[in-house]
Amino acid sequence: MNAPPRLFDRTLHRLRLDRAAPGYGAADFLKARAAADAVERLEAIMRTFPLAVDLGARNGAFAAALTESEAQAKVGALIETDLSGRMLAGRDGMRVQADEERLPFAEESLDLAVSLLALHWTNDIVGALIQIRTALKPDGLFVGAILGGATLTELRQCLVQAESELCDGAGLRVSPFADVLDAAALLQRAGFALPVADVDRVTVRYASALELIRDVRAMGESNVLTDRAKKPLTRAVIARAADIYHERFAGPDGRVSATFDIVVMTGWAPHPDQQQPLRPGSAKMRLADALHAREIPTGDKAG
Numbered sequence: 001m002n003a004p005p006r007l008f009d010r011t012l013h014r015l016r017l018d019r020a021a022p023g024y025g026a027a028d029f030l031k032a033r034a035a036a037d038a039v040e041r042l043e044a045i046m047r048t049f050p051l052a053v054d055l056g057a058r059n060g061a062f063a064a065a066l067t068e069s070e071a072q073a074k075v076g077a078l079i080e081t082d083l084s085g086r087m088l089a090g091r092d093g094m095r096v097q098a099d100e101e102r103l104p105f106a107e108e109s110l111d112l113a114v115s116l117l118a119l120h121w122t123n124d125i126v127g128a129l130i131q132i133r134t135a136l137k138p139d140g141l142f143v144g145a146i147l148g149g150a151t152l153t154e155l156r157q158c159l160v161q162a163e164s165e166l167c168d169g170a171g172l173r174v175s176p177f178a179d180v181l182d183a184a185a186l187l188q189r190a191g192f193a194l195p196v197a198d199v200d201r202v203t204v205r206y207a208s209a210l211e212l213i214r215d216v217r218a219m220g221e222s223n224v225l226t227d228r229a230k231k232p233l234t235r236a237v238i239a240r241a242a243d244i245y246h247e248r249f250a251g252p253d254g255r256v257s258a259t260f261d262i263v264v265m266t267g268w269a270p271h272p273d274q275q276q277p278l279r280p281g282s283a284k285m286r287l288a289d290a291l292h293a294r295e296i297p298t299g300d301k302a303g
Helices: 010-027 029-043 061-067 070-074 125-135 153-166 180-189 209-218 235-249
Strands: 049-055 075-082 094-097 110-116 136-148 193-206 256-268
Touching: 010 209, 029 061, 029 070, 029 110, 029 136, 029 193, 029 256, 061 070, 061 075, 061 110, 070 075, 110 125, 125 136, 125 180, 136 180, 153 209, 153 235, 153 256, 180 193, 180 256, 193 209, 209 235, 209 256, 235 256
Parallel strands: 049 075, 049 110, 075 094, 110 136
Antiparallel strands: 136 256, 193 256
């Protein structure tokens, strides 16, 4: 079997997370939002999870949200992992520095796996999801969130235009993102049962594009594409991109908008007692009868 393409430089990603760790709390609003959403989903599930893991825990936003919710009673021991050891430093509890591409957990050892805004940097996300599903006990739950869809679309457009104007072509500066349909398919390919994916679109307002760029760096989310442009952005290109950003995306108050799509995924490790789809042709009532509508044969036009 051929190895998946190496899209991201994981070593560089770890180094940037290490650099971001001391000030991560100043730019963790997306992580905190994803954590609150994950906890809310757990509150609606009527069962307990004796052993859970938070993959890509960063500053512990999920653990913090859990302690402030009714779901805390449902989760027993929580293990936090992160690619960056510096992200885990200085906190209580069970913590393991681990790469999401090479998980250290035994088969069928976990009841719950959570990963919030980390898996979109894996080179083989299906492989990572398969490892998660394998580590879950039968009927164990996975709750994940990745940045996807239209995330940073405004910044991408402005950087491309600015670099095209001032340089000999534009390089890859913002990584591509999966959309919500891709996420559902990824869960299916990884063997999860009852896969569901939805998207939470967040619009953030900044005084300027430069503040947005600072936040992206503070999150440890700056570009680590293996095929990224080798030359760093010049001050002239960044300044021109900021001007374009203001021209195209500023509101009446002068502040600019930035889009972040948080694609949320949930799936269950297969178990025989789970709800199963009906066999094709097993329905006891025609759809037209259920809707009290007249059925139109194939080929006929509606009147």
